[in-house]
Amino acid sequence: MVDDVDSEEESLFEAPPMGEQERMCEAILFATTEPVTVRELESRMPHGSDAAEALVHLRKRYEGRGVNLVKVGDAWAIRTASDLGFLMQRETVETRKLSRAAIETLAIIAYHQPVTRAEIEEIRGVSVSRGTVDQLLEMEWIRFGRRKMTPGRPVTFVVTQIFLDHFGLENARDLPGLKELRSAGLLENRPPPGSMPQLGEGDTDAEEQTSEGQNELFED
């Protein structure tokens, strides 16, 4: 809709000069704690603005400064340079201590996404407790992805923009060691040959419940 308006009104309103657009992006990004998408930027800037280009200039401007312009997924944010972390008071947000199970589950979701609960269990060799997934969902580090087109159409999990933001990742492809893991074939979902014991089977009930509940949610 915004686009339509743009093209229609382009002739009526001239977009501000690029320098001004850069200032506007700067002001908007400075003002918020959350990453802002190009779309959102443009919806707040005068018609005909090209936020993507303004961001290129802005990113360059902040290179090497005390704060930097960073890309988080398909959004942008200003963050302090990480080499200056020592200056900051940490009292701010003490992230809840994650259990080892939660950390592993998170890593598996990040590296294997989109991944089903059964797949996580297969990798960890143990059932994934509901609480672990709930905690990660609650922190908004993971969310539900598309259903897998396999029997039972199980739900999958993927990581979120908040996760990327938290770990300073531009996108999930930047996960440390991802390439190496992939080329080593360790991100493949290799089905166990024959009679291997299915680990974490105990929890299938819980999983079924979950997927059932979500069925309705995701049907579209």
Added chain:
Amino acid sequence: MVDDVDSEEESLFEAPPMGEQERMCEAILFATTEPVTVRELESRMPHGSDAAEALVHLRKRYEGRGVNLVKVGDAWAIRTASDLGFLMQRETVETRKLSRAAIETLAIIAYHQPVTRAEIEEIRGVSVSRGTVDQLLEMEWIRFGRRKMTPGRPVTFVVTQIFLDHFGLENARDLPGLKELRSAGLLENRPPPGSMPQLGEGDTDAEEQTSEGQNELFED
């Protein structure tokens, strides 16, 4: 205290270059939840730092940018450039129904104009809050009329052209009278029958009063 430590340890630790100090100030000012004093900055920066000087540079750097370095009391903060304040606002228009109090007040003004606040209160039987009148004034549905030639020369209220336009009236005299209201079924709370034989007439009185009131009004 900070000063003491500084002077003592100055020889031991070399202050970082001014460019670095500027970066540090920038990061601290960006991330701290309150404006920061020079003293506070220096207590967080490496010994021997000169935050005041770094701030001078930083301020210059942000001149004309989308955000500026501003002094707040004796502390410093990064703030949106004042000309870009409009970007920080998202306007959403929501249409709400006028409150009952406002509608009643408006109705009384329309039917009895020019009418003083005291008269409105007498008719409504409750005091009229300032907010209600202000709201109607702000909407430009009512305005101040002539002062009444009674003791205290109270101000009166009358309805505006905007009001008439909104309600599709040519003038306030077009408002239906009580009898019409009744025949339209708008006066439902009929008193228990037989309790007051004169009531019917009482009505007419009220109506007569009304038209009288209006007569005065529109005489000019």
Added chain:
Amino acid sequence: MSDNTYDNVSSFDNVADRMAAEALIVDVDGFEGPLDLLLMLSRTQKVDLRKISVLELAKQYLGFVEKAKALRIELAADYLVMAAWLAFLKSRLLLPPDPTEEGPSGEELAAHLAFQLERLQAMREAAAKLMARDRLGRDFFARGIPEDVTRIKRVTYTATLLDLMQGYARIRTKDEFRPFVMDRDAVFTLEQALERMRGLIGFAGTWTDISSYLPDGFTTDPARRRSATASTFAASLELVKEGKVEIRQSEEFAPIQVRRKD
């Protein structure tokens, strides 16, 4: 489980055994399933996971389970299922392959187990690397004073003509009810009028308009005046009947006058 072990403590000969047993108990609690246990055991081989001897690992695992049994530690079903499978795997690996047998060979199964261990290990390392990254709120920071977008909610108020008229009707209706309560005061009863007339009539030597007998407060308000006029007139007639006053009216709608009858 701890009760069991407590009972068993006396059966251990020395402190070292006891310590080992306790470590075992703690460890079983600490393991995140049989795969995790296998991964831990594999470390004792001190080789790259790719070169691990699965046969050796199977033996270690089965040994662990035996020991747990001896200590009467109840292992979760998962661990026992894995033990059974590893026993099967061990026999497959030790016996020469039977060409008539279907399904994956012992080597294939062993390879998959090795893969699983390697993958789990890789995920552990990845998790560690992930958690060691610079993190928001710890190493880098977001805006401390967010100037959040003020959602200017421009509320426009509206009303329809119907609202207006209903509002007015509501007030006027309230008015109608007010007399309903007040009119009890607004009624000047015959008794009241009589009493008043009796008191005043003594002074009425000349013809006087009965309207001048209306009590204070009943002369202006139309409803009250009507009520008082009616009752005063009725009271006058009553007094005429008693022979105390005379009453007259010169013509239709002319004032009605009374005077004392001597």
